[in-house]
Amino acid sequence: DSGVTQTPKHxxxxxxQRVTLRCSPRSGDLSVYWYQQSLDQGLQxxxxxxxxxxxxxxxxxxxxxxxxxxDLHSELNLSSLELGDxxxxxxxxxxxxxxxxxNTIYFGEGSWLTVV
Amino acid sequence: xxxxxxxxxxxxxQKGGISIINCAYENTAFDYFPxxxxxxxxxxxxxxxxxxxxxxxxxGRFTISFNKSAKQFSLHIMDSQPGDSAxxxxxxxxxxxxxxxxxxxxxTHLIIQP
Numbered sequence: 001d002s003g004v005t006q007t008p009k010h011x012x013x014x015x016x017q018r019v020t021l022r023c024s025p026r027s028g029d030l031s032v033y034w035y036q037q038s039l040d041q042g043l044q045x046x047x048x049x050x051x052x053x054x055x056x057x058x059x060x061x062x063x064x065x066x067x068x069x070x071d072l073h074s075e076l077n078l079s080s081l082e083l084g085d086x087x088x089x090x091x092x093x094x095x096x097x098x099x100x101x102x103n104t105i106y107f108g109e110g111s112w113l114t115v116v
Numbered sequence: 117x118x119x120x121x122x123x124x125x126x127x128x129x130q131k132g133g134i135s136i137i138n139c140a141y142e143n144t145a146f147d148y149f150p151x152x153x154x155x156x157x158x159x160x161x162x163x164x165x166x167x168x169x170x171x172x173x174x175x176g177r178f179t180i181s182f183n184k185s186a187k188q189f190s191l192h193i194m195d196s197q198p199g200d201s202a203x204x205x206x207x208x209x210x211x212x213x214x215x216x217x218x219x220x221x222x223x224t225h226l227i228i229q230p
Contacts (some may be wrong), residue, residue: 107159
């Protein structure tokens with residue numbers, strides 16, 4: 001158990017709908033990252049927050065947004081869903097910024113999103 | 117743009133053999149290179165990591181070899197066991213964070229045959 005908690009574990013929704021994925025980081029971790037994993041694209045970095053502020057942005061679509069709340073939990077909002085958005089979405093957390101000395105990034109078990 | 121290229125895509129090794137997975141990167145600003153192991157239904161978990169000031173790091177049966185001039189690094193699993201069967205991802209990032217957080221390779225599906 002990495003200590004990173006993601007809900008829901010599985011989600012099936014229709015095209016055009018909106019969903020929210022939730023992440024609770026490890027206790028004490030200030031950084032939260034969101035990744036999308038699909039068979040053809042591998043692990044794609046979406047966005048990172050550090051202590052409530054957006055720190056880095058990757059290949060995140062405009063239909064997607066995220067935020068980190070004062071209690072450090074984070075939510076990833078996916079709207080106007082398309083079939084191609086079906087994927088496994090991972091949240092990860094770490095004490096410090098990615099790549100910082102001694103900083104380990106821990107991943108949750110993911111949220112499976114199926115868009116039908 | 118794929119900044120970290122990983123090969124092979126899949127690998128079958130006999131029990132007790134050496135598993136070797138290779139990665140190459142393009143961004144010379146990368147200075148942190150972790151390897152992650154992922155079992156089905158689980159999130160990736162950090163296996164071992166290296167920084168460019170050393171050419172090799174060993175932890176148990178797992179060794180990272182790093183070649184800064186060639187911009188390549190590899191994972192060697194000695195005495196491979198069936199329990200090592202998983203997907204392995206190499207990754208790279210810039211200390212202090214960068215625009216891409218951790219950039220991952222596309223993964224290697226490793227099967228260790230008993």
